[in-house]
Amino acid sequence: MASLITCPHCGQRPKEEFTIKGDAGLARPAPDAGADVWYDYVYLRDNPKGLHKEYWHHSSGCRRWLIVERDTVTHKVHSVSDAALAKLGGAA
Amino acid sequence: MPDLPTLRPALAGEPALDSTTIALQALPEGHLLQIMGATERAVVEAAIAAAGLEGSDVREAGYRQWYVVGDKQLSSKTLRELTSALPAGTFLSDQSHGRVRIRLSGPHATKLLSTGTAVDLHDAAFPEGRSAITLFGHLSVHLTRKSAAGFELIVLRSFAEALYEELHAHAA
């Protein structure tokens, strides 16, 4: 866990302002992707040691969903980006 | 038909506080409009000018979101005019009743705010005119520095009493 997250919109804030959802590496499958792919998406999660991308919601701030890349061993945050902007390929 | 309905401010029963170190008061429930989708402050300022609201304050309220704030109550007609003055892809939600403004000022204002928010309120880091949405204690608030020692907080109406009383208790 990190104590502080630097929101690309709001700046450095304590973790209490955020809500964590989990793995940001998962892509929602197409409706016809097949049962196994959907099962993985809905139920199966990795528990990586080291770098991990997670969705963090700035729930008590700007209410944007962020992608936080952090190290689960050292707790160091490597990057924080706006999820929507990252997916659209735009700059935060 | 019953009489004209009357407005009851959320903090009507709360006493103002005015000491040498802290002043606390509920601000008039005028207008507070949430604008979504506008990328530039100028877009919002142009729209409010077109609707004749030059006196209103435009404040950042998150990614592509703005609050237009002022003491005057707006008619439905004015709101419709403002809505139509906004460019395509920009939307307005009237929050004039949904959110309540509280003014906090005085030499101890920064110290009092630091009991609840982790935003760095040092003059250099949070200068006049800057806004932040942040957690104050248990509550999410929109905070703006209005002057060196003057702040305005915007809070959900349902939590206004709780926030005001908490500030009042700790300002004493």
Add this chain to the structure above:
Amino acid sequence: MSSHRLSTGGQIDRARSVKFTFDGKALTGHPGDTLASALLANGIQLVGRSFKYHRPRGILTAGAAEPNALVTTGTGGRTEANTRATMIELHDGLNARSQNRWPSLGFDIGAVNGLLSPFLSAGFYYKTFMWPAGFWEKVYEPLIRKAAGLGKASYEADPDSYEKCWAHCDLLVIGAGPSGLAAALTAGRAGARVLLADEGFAFGGTLLTDRDARLSAMLAELEALPNVQCLPRTTVIGWYDDNVFGAVERVQKHVAEPDPGQPVERLWRIIAKQAILASGAEERPLVFGGNDIPGVMMAGAMRSYLNRQAVAPGKRVAVFTTNNAGYRTAADLEAAGVDVAAIVDPRATNEPGWNGKAKVLTNACIVDALGGKSVSGVSIAGASGVQRFEADAVAMSGGWSPVIHLACHRGAKPVWSDTHAAFLAPERQEGLSLAGAAAGLWSTEACLSDGSRKAAEALQLLGFAKVEPAFAEADAAQPAATPFWFAKGSKGKAFVDYQNDVNLKDLGLAVREGYGDVELAKRYTTNGMATDQGKLSNINAIGILAEARGVSPADVGTTTFRPFYTPVSFGALTGASRGKHFQPVRKSPLHDWAKKNGATFVETGLWYRAAWFPRAGETTWRESVDREVLNIRKNAGICDVSTLGKIEIFGRDAATFLDRVYCNGFAKLPVGKARYGIMLREDGMIYDDGTTSRFSDDHFFMTTTTALAAGVLTHLEFCAQTLWPELEVHFASSTDQWAQMAVAGPKSRAILSEIVDEDISDAAFPFMSARTVSLFGGKLEGRLFRISFSGELAYELGVPAGYGESVADAIMQTGEKHGICAYGAEALGVMRIEKGHVTHAEINGTVTPGDLGFGRMVSTTKPDFIGKVMLAREGMQASDRPRLVGVKPLDPKASFRTGSHILSDGAAATLENDQGYVTSSCYSPNLGHTIGLALIKNGPERIGEKVMIWNGLRNEFTDGVICSPVFIDPENEKLHA
């Protein structure tokens, strides 16, 4: 008992005296005293009894690591147990009591535990657990509970207030000794935002003990720098991720009567760009027989009491030292006129430069301190055998351990240094560097220089150009330290962990029994597990284990340092979140309206909701609720539904978006209409339900349940921002913008027609209409919805929140002639059960739309929506899933409770026979008996089947029958009236 205060010297205000009591005895001290120094000045050496053996204990240290001198202070709700006398600033009215003694401190029956010590040795707890269980429960546990322990907590509420706050700085300096002061001065002069915290009430550290003439100018300069904030009485307790530090400031722990406008303690959370740990070093006790007898003290502590508070520890002091600290103490004692019996040094040669009167015995050890409640002498083993010296106090110094706790709170491992004979932490970590004695530098000049240099380095990392160190480079060369773990040949108990009564033999036993690993030995002996967390004892325990195992301390390693550095009060951790401010209260805009109409409120989450509105003569809640329900179905009622979540949804793609988050279709919802929507989770289970209305092509208005208002908005934002960022859709929570009232009952139209300007007849405003309307002849605008939770002809009217009370008053006024009543959440609940409408009692996370009878609502044409794929799984569509039905008792006079399980008629009450359970139930005043909704296997196919309704908790059995979940108006005639 005579005064031990010297006639001159010290940093105390002799002109003023401070009155305090210890064990009821009235005593005096001076400003500048701690409780410990004041007790010593009054000749009181015995201040407590030990945890296990009830041995007499005195004051060992002058600081935060004190293991022995634990006292209880304050009275009533201010009672505080286990506080360290060495850290309590003396103040008028201080009431301190010794602990763990009975009947008195001087005569303690528990001391017989010492005679039982063969049974109370290391591993005692583990071994006794293996004895017959009855023996433990009946004999040992009661005995130990009575005999062992520390102070007692109060049952009274704490009358004082506490506070938390955030702080930001460029540089946090932890510790205001020479290194910390030099660092703060260097950074302060450079214009950086500096926080300087020290756990003591006076800044200076060893500069105070040394009576260093430079100190006052340094403090004056820091005081004058506006960018430097000094925090005395502030202990930094933890180092957390991203350079956040926790600290506790004891704001008013040193005043007789706290100012109620100020907290007594403040918990700081400090966000520091850089930090310097200048926490100094802890002097190491020596392990020899009787090293716990009152009068045996750390050499540095003795010197501190002598120089800072002008207290002489005794008349004749024996000094036992492995380093120059003992010599410094001996010199200052002699200068103050105190005899030094001898300096005992286990090293081969004495400290260079000693020119005092006292004789130095090298290659010698104190093997035993002699005495009971005070020291009467020492036995010294040296070249010429064992000789006895008269002494009434012993100063000991086994070397120094850098205080590196904070530097290891984030996972760094201490590393053994042979030259320091100590464990060191990494000198530089990201955001934190160690300075001075904390980094293993022992001389004042080296510390001043190191603190300056580390501050300059830290500021350079922050981009400060050219920072001038406050003190010049100094020679950091220092002699190698000599470790000395214990004196051989002691007769008495030689304590390692004073607070937990762990002695040398216990550690030897642990090694012999196979628990020589540092973590195992800790748990086997309890060494380091007391409130001081082994600040003094861990290092000696490691050395002793190493020697017993024949390895280096490096191979033994340390246990893990974790926050907090010193104990923290619950008050400080709680802060202001207590009583009224424990959590915020959330009030509807109609709260005061409900209150003046006599509502009884219920807490639902943070909201206060009107539950029912009792009238004169009604004595039970059921009477009120039954009356409200009957009246609504006959006339009309008004209910505050403002707490339902409300979300404005804007954007070109709003309709597309809603189509994807609801399982039923919304894209074709006409403007001016509302539709009931079901939102699924991605696993196919129902997440939430509510109505969504369309006000224009690109503006929808969604309602959610009260419970999931925040959750649904978060879910929508997640979908819009992470799943489909290409859609143009915006959300604004408007829960607080609208005062929302349900007006229900056959007369509701007549009542609202007097307020709403537009035609609201069934033809003009049919079921599921949703429009902005004009009210009071154009004086106000509101939103009107023809929706019904009760099953009656009903409307929901939303008006801007500030007008809510006034509009509700108007509705009550116009409704009076129609027999309107106010109703609350309970009546609402009864009516929705009567109508078979579901809430989160039914939407319990395991139900599909089909389970609740909404199967046909689920779109088969939409290509995709949240939950579509997983809902299609075979098991989600199985007919024997628990599905929604009604249940009622066979005998109308019988009743059952929510949560009861359903058994097939005649089946035994077992888990295997479970058919489902009652999700909601109530007494229906319209039907005159209890009704329930239930999720029952194959439910809809079993209507009419007789079942047993079983409440296993209360062993109640009710004969019942499965029925339709719609108990009232199944043809919806009322709804469409």
